[in-house]
Amino acid sequence: MSTSFILVIILVVFGFFLAGAYNLLVRSKNRAKEAWADIDVQLKRRYDLIPNLVESVKGYAAHEREVLENVTKARSAAINAEQSGNVKEMAQAENMLSGALKSLFALSEAYPQLRAVESFTKLQDELSDTENKIQSARRFYNTNVMNLNTQIEQFPTNFVANIFGFKKEEFFELENETERETVKVSF
Amino acid sequence: MADLYSQKDSNILKTWLLMTVFLVLIILIGWLFGFIYNSPEILYFAVSLSLFMNFFAYWYSDKVALAMSGAKPASREAHLELFRIVENLSITAGLPMPRVYVMPGGQINAFATGRNPKHAAVAVTEGALMKLNKTELEGVLAHELSHIGNRDILISSVVVVLAGLIAILADWFLRASIWGNFREDSNNRQGGAVVLILGIVVAILAPLVATVIRLAVSRKREFLADASGALLTRYPEGLAGALEKIDGDETPMRYAHNGTAHLFISNPFKGKQKTSWFARLFMTHPPVEERIKILRGMQI
Numbered sequence: 083m084s085t086s087f088i089l090v091i092i093l094v095v096f097g098f099f100l101a102g103a104y105n106l107l108v109r110s111k112n113r114a115k116e117a118w119a120d121i122d123v124q125l126k127r128r129y130d131l132i133p134n135l136v137e138s139v140k141g142y143a144a145h146e147r148e149v150l151e152n153v154t155k156a157r158s159a160a161i162n163a164e165q166s167g168n169v170k171e172m173a174q175a176e177n178m179l180s181g182a183l184k185s186l187f188a189l190s191e192a193y194p195q196l197r198a199v200e201s202f203t204k205l206q207d208e209l210s211d212t213e214n215k216i217q218s219a220r221r222f223y224n225t226n227v228m229n230l231n232t233q234i235e236q237f238p239t240n241f242v243a244n245i246f247g248f249k250k251e252e253f254f255e256l257e258n259e260t261e262r263e264t265v266k267v268s269f
Numbered sequence: 270m271a272d273l274y275s276q277k278d279s280n281i282l283k284t285w286l287l288m289t290v291f292l293v294l295i296i297l298i299g300w301l302f303g304f305i306y307n308s309p310e311i312l313y314f315a316v317s318l319s320l321f322m323n324f325f326a327y328w329y330s331d332k333v334a335l336a337m338s339g340a341k342p343a344s345r346e347a348h349l350e351l352f353r354i355v356e357n358l359s360i361t362a363g364l365p366m367p368r369v370y371v372m373p374g375g376q377i378n379a380f381a382t383g384r385n386p387k388h389a390a391v392a393v394t395e396g397a398l399m400k401l402n403k404t405e406l407e408g409v410l411a412h413e414l415s416h417i418g419n420r421d422i423l424i425s426s427v428v429v430v431l432a433g434l435i436a437i438l439a440d441w442f443l444r445a446s447i448w449g450n451f452r453e454d455s456n457n458r459q460g461g462a463v464v465l466i467l468g469i470v471v472a473i474l475a476p477l478v479a480t481v482i483r484l485a486v487s488r489k490r491e492f493l494a495d496a497s498g499a500l501l502t503r504y505p506e507g508l509a510g511a512l513e514k515i516d517g518d519e520t521p522m523r524y525a526h527n528g529t530a531h532l533f534i535s536n537p538f539k540g541k542q543k544t545s546w547f548a549r550l551f552m553t554h555p556p557v558e559e560r561i562k563i564l565r566g567m568q569i
Contacts, residue, residue: 113363116363120360120363124360211353214353214357215356215357215360217357218358218360218361221503222360222361222362222363226363
């Protein structure tokens with residue numbers, strides 16, 4: 083066997099590795115992107131529900147203007163942050179919105195008649211469901227991001243990631259649920 | 270979760286392998302009997318039967334499994350909490366929303382079926398809805414959704430149809446060879462004896478093969494689905510608690526069936542006092558205590 087033959091084999095093997103690693107990274111990146119779309123869907127649903135909620139409260143607790151305005155403001159801030167696409171800013175704005183909503187729901191303690199209003203309880207129910215769904219979508223997104231980030235850092239894909247400029251993605255962290263470590267499984 | 274993606278690929282491969290082996294097996298049996306009885310029609314029949322059954326198993330096995338367990342489609346209004354749990358878990362798992370079914374009966378049980386995540390269904394018993402609390406129900410459904418994500422559903426649903434057919438065929442051959450033997454006894458004693466022996470061998474071997482296949486698809490993947498289910502809820506205690514309740518629950522399942530037992534989260538036959546040592550040898554499900562122990566041992 084001549085040396086050139088061996089060289090060709092090494093090159094071919096290297097080429098296969100390169101293509102495989104590149105495709106793996108592209109796949110992970112697209113999975114993370116797709117997962118982000120899921121979060122977007124749920125966030126938009128939340129933005130859509132909020133104006134109706136504010137309306138339904140207005141009639142019963144009109145002089146709690148500050149609380150209502152806070153919710154409206156936090157909502158538009160969150161929408162702006164969402165359009166900017168900056169993950170960190172978005173998380174911040176979403177946390178603000180969640181806090182504002184909490185004080186809005188606390189009103190139902192002070193105004194018991196609110197709890198008898200069907201549209202209010204229904205919206206409250208829908209919103210808490212949407213919040214659960216945001217958490218679910220967020221966890222799916224974070225799993226995919228972790229997968230991508232691990233591949234970018236891990237040997238030997240990290241070389242390929244460096245050559246083609248794959249960037250690590252940001253985790254989407256929200257308050258009020260402490261994200262725990264991955265479950266370790268041993269058989 | 271890289272190993273779960275590869276689990277999916279290996280399951281798809283196994284399903285094709287299983288269907289091919291099945292195809293060849295039925296054709297071989299057909300050829301054998303066609304040769305013994307000297308009629309090629311049996312071979313043609315076997316070829317068309319095995320082709321038909323393979324297609325049928327791929328496209329309709331989920332419907333067969335659902336019908337055999339008496340599952341009815343659930344409405345979102347009547348089972349809002351169930352629907353929300355399934356919706357949230359499928360978002361976390363990154364799966365499309367499966368169809369949701371409810372089975373009659375007081376036993377706590379559930380299964381998932383379908384050929385791919387887009388055509389998947391989960392079914393839970395009324396007993397599970399009544400006796401489990403929210404985190405436990407979440408644990409059970411996360412386990413079922415993991416079966417969908419890992420593509421366990423395709424192979425185990427296909428097994429419902431294929432293993433069922435092997436059992437039926439074995440039964441046929443046994444009968445045919447015994448009756449055939451009596452009839453042909455006078456003029457062809459030796460040929461009849463060969464057919465009888467062959468018939469008995471096939472009749473014994475075929476259900477054994479079917480059972481082994483079912484075992485191969487069932488036990489290990491229950492552990493795996495437990496683990497990936499715990500990854501979805503981040504709360505293994507939910508499923509562990511549900512399994513404990515399942516273990517203590519002695520209500521018999523109304524629609525328990527040999528062909529579908531391996532689909533369920535726990536053996537639907539318990540509570541029926543019929544488990545012999547032989548049946549226990551071919552248990553489709555790993556012992557519940559072991560599953561609970563592993564779940565509780567997970568480090569979170």
